[in-house]
Amino acid sequence: MSGLDAFVGEREIASPTDMENLGRAFGRDLRAGDLIVLTGPLGAGKTTLTRGIAESLDVRGRVQSPTFVIARTHPSLVDGPPLVHVDAYRLGTDGELDDLDIDFAGSVVIAEWAAPFADAVADVWWEVEIDRGWSGTGVDNACGTAGPHMAAMEDAAPRLVRITRHG
Numbered sequence: 001m002s003g004l005d006a007f008v009g010e011r012e013i014a015s016p017t018d019m020e021n022l023g024r025a026f027g028r029d030l031r032a033g034d035l036i037v038l039t040g041p042l043g044a045g046k047t048t049l050t051r052g053i054a055e056s057l058d059v060r061g062r063v064q065s066p067t068f069v070i071a072r073t074h075p076s077l078v079d080g081p082p083l084v085h086v087d088a089y090r091l092g093t094d095g096e097l098d099d100l101d102i103d104f105a106g107s108v109v110i111a112e113w114a115a116p117f118a119d120a121v122a123d124v125w126w127e128v129e130i131d132r133g134w135s136g137t138g139v140d141n142a143c144g145t146a147g148p149h150m151a152a153m154e155d156a157a158p159r160l161v162r163i164t165r166h167g
Contacts, residue, residue: 003034004126004163013130013159019045022161023052030057030108032081035122038112040130045159049128050085050110057108059083066112071100073107086111094120124167131160 004026013019026036030053038046051063059074059082066072066087074083084107091097094117102109104121111118118125 003124003165004029004036004128005165007163008126008165010160010162013045013161015158016045016048019048019159019161020052020055023049023054024056025052027053027056032106032108033104035104035109035111035118035125037114037118037125037127038110038130039115039127040159041132044130044132046112046130049130050083053108053110054083054085057081057083071102082107084109086114088112088114088117091117093117097121118166122167124165127162127164127166129162129164131162132157 006029007026011022013022026049030036036053038049040046047063047065054063054074057076057080058078059076059080061072061074063074063085066085067089070088070090071084071086074085076082084102086097086100086102086109088097088111091114097111097114097117098121102121115127118127
């Protein structure tokens with residue numbers, strides 16, 4: 001297990017390209033047995049980050065949100081570990097995560113929405129929290145602003161990424 005200890009802390013990510021680049025940097029340091037838990041609202045950049053990780057790991061298949069399939073495995077093209085991309089949003093317990101029969105020791109696992117279950121499947125794991133629209137763009141859905149122009153502003157807003165080591 002390697003991990004993301006060098007990345008622990010906060011950083012501002014200005015664009016989707018920068019989010020993918022951060023994922024590529026993560027991917028260079030990941031090994032079989034690493035569990036990365038992604039948290040953040042819809043559209044924050046969790047799948048974009050995972051695309052960068054997948055590229056760095058050189059795995060097969062297009063990375064897309066696993067929301068409807070719950071877990072998707074991307075085998076390595078270069079004799080490395082597979083990438084397992086999980087969406088734990090609809091899971092109710094850590095037992096349901098275990099029921100997916102994921103080879104946590106032999107894979108790099110990126111699990112969205114899995115923070116409540118991570119301690120049950122890994123002694124050490126990293127949480128990547130992504131906040132969107134935090135930087136004063138004027139987007140404030142709580143005050144009733146909405147619509148395509150506001151959504152575009154929020155999509156273009158920088159993200160605050162917080163990386164924490166657990167265990």
